[in-house]
Amino acid sequence: MRIGCLHTAASNINVFETALAKVDAPSVTLVHRVRPDLLSQAQQYGGLNPEIERLTNAALSDLSAEVDAVLLTCSTLGPCVTNERIGSVPVVRVDSALAKESTCAGGRVVVLCAVETTLGPTTRIFVDAGKKLGASVEVRVVQDAWPLFLGGQITDYLAAVATAVAHAYEDGANVVALAQASMAGAADLVRGYPRPLCSPASGLLAAMSAV
Structure with missing residues (x-):
């Protein structure tokens, strides 16, 4: 099973790899994508706007083509997820x-x-x-x-x-x-x-x- 993780900080790659080791799921592989620009834009704007939502959903969609599930790891961007699936691929918010x-x-x-x-x-x-x-x-x-x-x-x-x-x-x-x-x-x-x-x-x- 491949789980795609969309991060806004590169340091979270190690955080999730460490978490995966602790939950003991040897058949799971993580695919990481890092988009610090999305959080940076949200911080500059003071929250989300339609453009940030569009870019976030585009990144999630691109990632979904490579994996069995997509995990959005940034709680600031969480509300961008309005559907539980992209096609047949489930999308999960870590904060949810x-x-x-x-x-x-x-x-x-x-x-x-x-x-x-x-x-x-x-x-x-x-x-x-x-x-x-x-x-x-x-x-x-x-x-x-x-x-x-x-x-x-x-x-x-x-x-x-x-x-x-x-x-x-x-x-x-x-x-x-x-x-x-x-x-x-x-x-x-x-x-x-x-x-x-x-x-x-x-x-x-x-x-x-x-x-």
Whole structure:
């Protein structure tokens, strides 16, 4: 099985390859495409617009010709996916998969984001999932984290996310979810609290299930 991943950061290639190794799916191969220009345009515009949506869907369509399922790994671009399939190929949003997993048991769910442009899309998809499954959802931005990521200070970036995870549990969260794929490495830094849920594993499992 071949799963195509559309990323907006090259560093997410390793994130998803690592996640694939952990879910133990030896028959699955990942095909990666990186389009940082799409996220850059969204950040400059302050969100999505028809041109960004067109370019994103064109990239997803091109990728679908090579694989059995397509995975959109950028939560900012998530709303560009309006159909669950391109032809016969399923299309999965990692944030949608994570939203379903994190809210399925109900309770209080705190969702952490690192970049402002993903706040709106993330809030909508997690709140909708929470309503369906009886969970209370709060979405937070990890302040000052994204400049660290953009500056290549990944260790400091992940440490800031891990600290935010601890604060969320201290505030009474039953589940903490890391909305952006780039945050996944922070899960390994969390000590003394439950491991937060991460979108790469959720997305990969959802894509395999869709196939």
